[in-house]
Amino acid sequence: MTRSEQAARRRGYAAEVSGVRDKRRDERVGRYALQGEVATGGMATVYYGRLQGPAGFSRPVAIKRLHPQYAKTPDFVTMFLDEARLASRIQHPNVVPTIDVVAEGGELFLVMEFVPGESLSKLVRACPEGLPLPIASALAVGMLDGLHAAHEAVGDEGEPLCIVHRDVSPQNVLVATDGVARLIDFGVAKAVGNATLTRDGQIKGKVAYMAPEQIKGEAVDRRADIYAASVVLWEMLTGRRFFGSADSEAALVLRALEAQVSPPSEERSHIPKEVDAIVLRGLERDRERRFATAREMAQALERAVPPAASRDVAAWLEKVLGESAEQREQRLHELDASVATELPGRASAAVLNRVLTAPALVAPTLEPAPDSRPRPPARTGLWVGIAVVLAGGLGFFGSRLVPAGEGSEHVSADAVGATGSATVPSPSGVASAAGPLSPASPSASAFPDSSAATGAPSASAPSASAPPVPTATARSIAAPRPPSARCSPPFVITADGVKQYKPECLR
Numbered sequence: 473m474t475r476s477e478q479a480a481r482r483r484g485y486a487a488e489v490s491g492v493r494d495k496r497r498d499e500r501v502g503r504y505a506l507q508g509e510v511a512t513g514g515m516a517t518v519y520y521g522r523l524q525g526p527a528g529f530s531r532p533v534a535i536k537r538l539h540p541q542y543a544k545t546p547d548f549v550t551m552f553l554d555e556a557r558l559a560s561r562i563q564h565p566n567v568v569p570t571i572d573v574v575a576e577g578g579e580l581f582l583v584m585e586f587v588p589g590e591s592l593s594k595l596v597r598a599c600p601e602g603l604p605l606p607i608a609s610a611l612a613v614g615m616l617d618g619l620h621a622a623h624e625a626v627g628d629e630g631e632p633l634c635i636v637h638r639d640v641s642p643q644n645v646l647v648a649t650d651g652v653a654r655l656i657d658f659g660v661a662k663a664v665g666n667a668t669l670t671r672d673g674q675i676k677g678k679v680a681y682m683a684p685e686q687i688k689g690e691a692v693d694r695r696a697d698i699y700a701a702s703v704v705l706w707e708m709l710t711g712r713r714f715f716g717s718a719d720s721e722a723a724l725v726l727r728a729l730e731a732q733v734s735p736p737s738e739e740r741s742h743i744p745k746e747v748d749a750i751v752l753r754g755l756e757r758d759r760e761r762r763f764a765t766a767r768e769m770a771q772a773l774e775r776a777v778p779p780a781a782s783r784d785v786a787a788w789l790e791k792v793l794g795e796s797a798e799q800r801e802q803r804l805h806e807l808d809a810s811v812a813t814e815l816p817g818r819a820s821a822a823v824l825n826r827v828l829t830a831p832a833l834v835a836p837t838l839e840p841a842p843d844s845r846p847r848p849p850a851r852t853g854l855w856v857g858i859a860v861v862l863a864g865g866l867g868f869f870g871s872r873l874v875p876a877g878e879g880s881e882h883v884s885a886d887a888v889g890a891t892g893s894a895t896v897p898s899p900s901g902v903a904s905a906a907g908p909l910s911p912a913s914p915s916a917s918a919f920p921d922s923s924a925a926t927g928a929p930s931a932s933a934p935s936a937s938a939p940p941v942p943t944a945t946a947r948s949i950a951a952p953r954p955p956s957a958r959c960s961p962p963f964v965i966t967a968d969g970v971k972q973y974k975p976e977c978l979r
Contacts, residue, residue, distance in 0.1 A: 501581050502574050506535060511591075515542055515552070520586065533571065536582040543579050555658045556582050558635055561625045566618030568646065568656045584656075589648035590793060592704070596642055598792050602711040602740050605747075607788050610779035612705045614653030615645050616770035619701060622655070623694040623766060636692050640700035641681045642707065651785030679724045680715055684757045687725055695759040698766055702754025705773075709747070710739040729757075746776035 499506045507520040521535040542548035559570040572583035592611065595603070603611070622635045637644075637658060644657045679687065683699035686692050703714045715727045733755050735748035750772050756762045763769040773779075780788075962977035 501535070501576055501579075504533065504535060504574065504581070504583060506537075510534065515539060515548065516582075521583075523583075532586040534568075534584045534586045536584065538580040538582075540579060549580060552580050552582065558622075558625075558633070559584075559658050561627070561633060562618075562622050562635070562658075564618055564621035565652060566614045566654055567621060568654045587646055587648045587654055589646050589654075590789065591643055592645040592647055592653070592708070593642035595647060595789070595792060596707055596711060600711045603708045604780075604788070605709075605743070605777050606780035607785055608705065608708040609773055609777040610651075610782070610785050611645070611647060611653040611708065612701070613770045613773055613779050615640070615655060615704065616701055616766040616773075618653070618655035619694070619697050620766040620770070622658070623697070634693070636694060637697050637700075638686065638692065639678060639681075640697050640704065641678050642704055643678075645704065647785070647789055649786060649789065651782035651787075651789065679721050679728070680713070682728065683759065684729055685759060687728055693759075694766065695762050695764075698754055698762050698769060699756075699759070701766065701769070702751055706736055706751050706755070709736040709743055709751070712739060744776060747773075750776060 501521075503524050505522045505524060507522065510518045510520050512518075516536045516538045519535045519537060521533050523529075523531045523533050538548065538552050542552075553573065556570050556573045559567070563569070568587055569585050570582065571585060574581040574583065602608070619637060619640065622637060625633045625635050627633055635658070637655070639657060640655075644655065646654045646656050648654060681700040681703045683692065683696040686696050706714050715724055715731065733752060735743075736751055737743040737745065737748050750769065754762055754769055763772070959974065959977035963971050963973045965971055
């Protein structure tokens, strides 16, 4: 290609992306914004668009818009919806997925994932000498893998849908900038359960890529797509149209039904014979002699010509497109920037702050659960206070009755438990769990121990049936002396339940 041709091509592309076909960003369809047109066909126009969400969320999409004159025709509307239904059943990396269907203002819109790249038809025209063998193999294998996924798609109940694309052509193969070939446009696909049925003698698709049985109006299956894929592969390898130029579709039909098929190596001598055999088998007029599945053909091609890695395909694509790829990316960046500034939905710092601090997103404050235990009545609290005062008085009186020579210098062995704690009488005669009362002892209590507040037996007045229960660890304990056997304990409990101190223990 000469420099003047390249310059003309760049000018044509620039006019295409920024000319009169550009739809401004003020046209919205639901939550989608329509941008510049990408392509126009007989039934619909494809736009570059943006999905707008809350808090500034946005993502690029491709929006296929049914022409208004067809949106009022039931057959075309049903066909359009069939395309959406079938495409949603095919989940494969080599098929462009369908995201949404929108009906608004009497129009129909099919929303698909936006894949930046170029159609295979433009790449073939840009390479009149043919694509490099590894590149052609990689693109053909991707196309065949996508077809196989469509042929094997199933319905909700696992039933085979028997999808036949019926319009496989270089225009419907998208080569993305990541180096992966993706199949698009199931607008005329045939499947079990279609709402619209093809009438006898009705031809759908491009004649130059139709299988003979499809041209004749006979029943078609997946092998019709294999024939069309073989035509696409032939053109990738040679850089030429399979049937050349024709004055009319009638001439193309006659060539498809009667013309002798030549192997690709007759056009390009570097093509191996193994590749010739694969292409010719796929182009057999008798479909029984073709490959049974698209996967079978892809595997045969992989063995004959190992496909290039996707990164190598991406580098080759960038080299072929040259400045046009940069212009396209710049154009998309401009559209994205204008969408961010002109369309509602862009989140400012204040909006984000309100969203992030909304009550539904803030962790609830943990508060103590209300006490479910029944509260004692006021009269019960009065009796508890009286019991506390009486317990304190008894403890004080008992400490005064303990001999100074014994009780003030040692602690009874029965009062020292496994935890090493005891109740030690203070020098002033008031029992304290933490030693003498002082400012350094904030936990010191005027009661012998904490059990007095609950009515439990205290250490200064132990019960006859249970040893005293220690409640605190003594800070300092003097060296213990052997207690008197008769004064341990220094009291007895009478049959009437009255506690009497032993006279010998009061000296």
